Amino acid sequence: MNLLILVVDDEPDVELLFRQQFRRDLRGGRFTMEFAQSAAAALQCITDAATASLILILSDINMPGMSGLELLPKAKAVRPDVPVIMITAYGDADTKRKALESGAEALFTKPIDFPMLRSEIEMRVERAA
Numbered sequence: 001m002n003l004l005i006l007v008v009d010d011e012p013d014v015e016l017l018f019r020q021q022f023r024r025d026l027r028g029g030r031f032t033m034e035f036a037q038s039a040a041a042a043l044q045c046i047t048d049a050a051t052a053s054l055i056l057i058l059s060d061i062n063m064p065g066m067s068g069l070e071l072l073p074k075a076k077a078v079r080p081d082v083p084v085i086m087i088t089a090y091g092d093a094d095t096k097r098k099a100l101e102s103g104a105e106a107l108f109t110k111p112i113d114f115p116m117l118r119s120e121i122e123m124r125v126e127r128a129a
Contacts, residue, residue, distance in 0.1 A: 003031040003128050004052045005121065008042040008059040008068065009087070021114050022121075031055070031125060039066035039074075046078050054082050055124040058117075061088040061095065072102045085120065087112060 007018055015035040025031060034049075036042035042059065057075055061068035068086055075084055083105040088095055091109035099107045108117065 002053060003125060004049055004054045005031055005033045005124075006036065006042060006045055006049070006054060006057045007033055008036045008039065008057065008063075008071065010037050010060065010063040012037065014060075021118075025121075031121070039063060039068065039071035042071060043074055043078070046075055046082075050079075053128055054079060055128050056121065057082055057084045059084060059086055061086050061099070062090070069098055069102060072099070072104060076103045083124070085117075 007014065009015075018033060018035070019026065022031075022033065026033065034045055036045050039059075042057070046054065046057070057079075059068040059071055059075075068088075072084055072086070075082070084103065085106045085108060086099040086104045087108045087110060088099075089110045091107065096107045106120070
């Protein structure tokens, strides 16, 4: 089974960072990661992955064009079964409330706590197995 994690962030260096953090998992084929640099590209990936085992969407909130908070209900409409974790540099209470009310599973602040993210991913991988 090919487990897929979608990471949505407009900063190109995010892909490199995630690939470094999860290189053993990616090399070992435990899961794959796709990267989208805009909410529109993310929606296309989500739609295209309709038959894939998409187990998690990680999305930045502040992006040009459509924000992560605007992407969230659209992603949930296409794949209500897939949990979404929002990522933001601004972890204020209002942003957190909006994200959780819109259906986000959690809100992580930058810099990302990778051990905490790894445990979230492990939980999803085990559930999907």
